[in-house]
Amino acid sequence: MRRLLTVIGTVLAIGLAVGLIALAVAGASRTAPMIGVVVASGGASVEATGQFGARGTLLVDRVVAPDRSWVAVYLVSADPMAGAGSSGVATGPPVGYVQVPAGESRDIRVPLDPGVRLTQDVLVVLQADRGVPGRFEFDAARFDASPDKPYYVGGVEVSVPVRVRYDEMIDTIRP
Numbered sequence: 001m002r003r004l005l006t007v008i009g010t011v012l013a014i015g016l017a018v019g020l021i022a023l024a025v026a027g028a029s030r031t032a033p034m035i036g037v038v039v040a041s042g043g044a045s046v047e048a049t050g051q052f053g054a055r056g057t058l059l060v061d062r063v064v065a066p067d068r069s070w071v072a073v074y075l076v077s078a079d080p081m082a083g084a085g086s087s088g089v090a091t092g093p094p095v096g097y098v099q100v101p102a103g104e105s106r107d108i109r110v111p112l113d114p115g116v117r118l119t120q121d122v123l124v125v126l127q128a129d130r131g132v133p134g135r136f137e138f139d140a141a142r143f144d145a146s147p148d149k150p151y152y153v154g155g156v157e158v159s160v161p162v163r164v165r166y167d168e169m170i171d172t173i174r175p
Helices: 002-030 140-145 167-173
Strands: 037-039 045-047 057-065 069-076 090-100 103-111 121-128 151-153 159-163
Touching (some): 045 121, 057 069, 090 140
Parallel strands (some): 037 151
Antiparallel strands (some): 069 090
């Protein structure tokens, strides 16, 4: 009888262990994947204001970076079907980027690709420099494999939309 109780106890213990492992695996698959480089509140920020007629460079007023980082500028889709409502979403590769040191930086000039026609809005994103130091290594299409991911504070990407306009747009606004 004692042997039978030992066998039953062992089978129940194994069954319980397998059940707990199955619950852990199922719970882990439901959690959101890591979306970028998570930073504590106040550890990373970016500030920039609208720049009417921006060409060649975009001025970023202030950045707080936890480590050596990148300030990257992306085109923004005005298509609300693109996924981020009326503000649009960043699309494609960056149209400009510049490295910033750890700490606070002010009046950062981000050189822009002269061959790219800016959309009405661009998105300025603060991104980690976690790959080869000094080499911008981010590809949205290969997000998981890209070492230079955006920073996130409180689940929100450290970024700011910036309104820019072209000379052609200026003429259409004047009465």
